[in-house]
Amino acid sequence: GDSVTQTEGQVALSEEDFLTIHCNYSASGYPALFWYVQYPGEGPQFLFRASRDKEKGSSRGFEATYDKGTTSFHLRKASVQESDSAVYYCALVRSSGGNYKPTFGKGTSLVVHP
Amino acid sequence: GALVYQYPRRTICKSGTSMRMECQAVGFQATSVAWYRQSPQKTFELIALSTVNSAIKYEQNFTQEKFPISHPNLSFSSMTVLNAYLEDRGLYLCGARTVNERLFFGHGTKLSVL
Numbered sequence: 105g106d107s108v109t110q111t112e113g114q115v116a117l118s119e120e121d122f123l124t125i126h127c128n129y130s131a132s133g134y135p136a137l138f139w140y141v142q143y144p145g146e147g148p149q150f151l152f153r154a155s156r157d158k159e160k161g162s163s164r165g166f167e168a169t170y171d172k173g174t175t176s177f178h179l180r181k182a183s184v185q186e187s188d189s190a191v192y193y194c195a196l197v198r199s200s201g202g203n204y205k206p207t208f209g210k211g212t213s214l215v216v217h218p
Numbered sequence: 219g220a221l222v223y224q225y226p227r228r229t230i231c232k233s234g235t236s237m238r239m240e241c242q243a244v245g246f247q248a249t250s251v252a253w254y255r256q257s258p259q260k261t262f263e264l265i266a267l268s269t270v271n272s273a274i275k276y277e278q279n280f281t282q283e284k285f286p287i288s289h290p291n292l293s294f295s296s297m298t299v300l301n302a303y304l305e306d307r308g309l310y311l312c313g314a315r316t317v318n319e320r321l322f323f324g325h326g327t328k329l330s331v332l
Binding site: 140142145146148149150153155191193195197199204205206210213 | 222224250252254260261262264267269311313315319320321322323324325326
C-alpha cells in the first residue's frame, strides 16, 4: 500500500537556521504530494502541493520539489522563525480509477528557539 | 478562499453515549470528504472517504455501524460516533477535497469520553 516516511520525529533549531524535513514516499504512478502544518489546538493547514516530477511547491518561505527518482518531497526553509514552531506533515494522494485516498506521514515536530 | 468549518470544536460525552460532528465547506464545492482521527501521538487514522452520490468507503477497523456518515451535498458532511468509549477519544478531522485536488481541513472536533 501507499506510505509516507518522515525521517525526523523532532527537529530543534535556532532562529535564522536552515530547515530541512525529509519526506519519502512509496506509491505507484504519480501521486500528488502535499505539505501541511499543524499548530496546537488547530487542524492541519494546507501549505502547498506538487503533482509532477521536478515541480516545486512553495508557500510562506517553505518549499519542496517533487523528485520521482528519489521518491522524495523534502521540506526546506532558508531561515526559520520562532513562529514556525509546529508539527509538519507530508502527505500523498493517489487518485486512480475513482479511488481517492490521502495518506499522511507521522509528522515532524519543529521547535525554533529565539 | 477555501475554508472548512467543523463543529463542535470540543465535546465531552459519557461512556456509551453518542455524539455528532459536522463539517461545512465554505467558498468551494467539496467533491469528497475524508474523516480522520488523530491520536494523542499525532498520527492520522483515516476513518472513511465520502463522495457525494457514491458509497462511503470505510477503512479497516472502522465501520458504518460505529461511525455513520452523512454527505447530502457538496458543502456539508456529518459523522456520528456511536456508543463512544475511551478508545474513541481523539481529535476528529474532516478534510474537504476541492475540484483542483487540494485537501483542506477544519479545526477538528476534540472528543473526550468520561
